[in-house]
Amino acid sequence: MSALLEVLGVSVTFDGFRAINDLSFSIQPAELRAIIGPNGAGKTTFMDIVTGKTRPDSGRVQFGTPPVDLLRLRESDIAKIGIGRKFQRPTVFEAQTVFDNLSMALKNERSPFAALGYKADRRDIGRIEEIAAEIGLADHLRRLSGELSHGQKQWLEIGMLLAQDPQLLLVDEPAAGMTLGEREHTTDLLVRTAKTRAVIVVEHDMEFVRRLACPVTVLHEGSVLAEGSLSHVTANPDVIEVYLGR
Numbered sequence: 001m002s003a004l005l006e007v008l009g010v011s012v013t014f015d016g017f018r019a020i021n022d023l024s025f026s027i028q029p030a031e032l033r034a035i036i037g038p039n040g041a042g043k044t045t046f047m048d049i050v051t052g053k054t055r056p057d058s059g060r061v062q063f064g065t066p067p068v069d070l071l072r073l074r075e076s077d078i079a080k081i082g083i084g085r086k087f088q089r090p091t092v093f094e095a096q097t098v099f100d101n102l103s104m105a106l107k108n109e110r111s112p113f114a115a116l117g118y119k120a121d122r123r124d125i126g127r128i129e130e131i132a133a134e135i136g137l138a139d140h141l142r143r144l145s146g147e148l149s150h151g152q153k154q155w156l157e158i159g160m161l162l163a164q165d166p167q168l169l170l171v172d173e174p175a176a177g178m179t180l181g182e183r184e185h186t187t188d189l190l191v192r193t194a195k196t197r198a199v200i201v202v203e204h205d206m207e208f209v210r211r212l213a214c215p216v217t218v219l220h221e222g223s224v225l226a227e228g229s230l231s232h233v234t235a236n237p238d239v240i241e242v243y244l245g246r
């Protein structure tokens, strides 16, 4: 099977400092992958490159079938071709209901003209209810998003990304600030989501990564240091050294 995302020999230098160093990475169409690594390993910069926020100095980044050269696209175009990104802090519209947030996210799929005067039709309402059930907010559709717990806001934002039907979802530290119950719900949600699309989770919380039970890529100094199951990579002496040697 050909990869959905292929990063080949990518390097980025900020003011003479090489944050990403000849990085190669690939992910399959329906795959869940965790990216771990110490502070400054290049995890955020990697996501910035894939989403078009940062331009690498060299290397290639290809996405989809047939492959599209992501480095030729603007950030907004990359979002449109099916790459969604969830930042660490939830950015939902707090003064709007859960339903309206999901409805606006669905609307974003449409052309600017179709979006004018848009009102959710029966099919959209069905889709919104389906997403709400998927993210565990089916009983909260009429609530204002600002009233939701931190975890619920995170799920709503994941739902808003799902409304746009991305092929690849990048999720930055989803477990931060969540209760244990919320973490378990989030693990289930990400595992289910990755059955139909690729999901890359950047996470510091090893217990959370363990529960994802997926392949792990360890980044260090802008390159891949190790790859495999969590137990495999955490037994790797190089990985132990970069974590303990800080």
Ligand SMILES: Nc1ncnc2c1ncn2[C@@H]1O[C@H](COP(=O)(O)OP(=O)(O)OP(=O)(O)O)[C@@H](O)[C@H]1O
Residues within 6 Å of the ligand: 014, 015, 017, 019, 037, 038, 039, 040, 041, 042, 043, 044, 045, 046
């Ligand atoms: N715009 C920038 N200008 C200068 N240096 C930068 C810039 N962005 C990132 N860096 C540096 O590049 C390196 C990699 O940063 P990055 O944020 O990608 O690491 P990270 O793995 O996400 O770290 P953390 O786990 O702390 O979030 C760091 O040393 C950082 O200081």
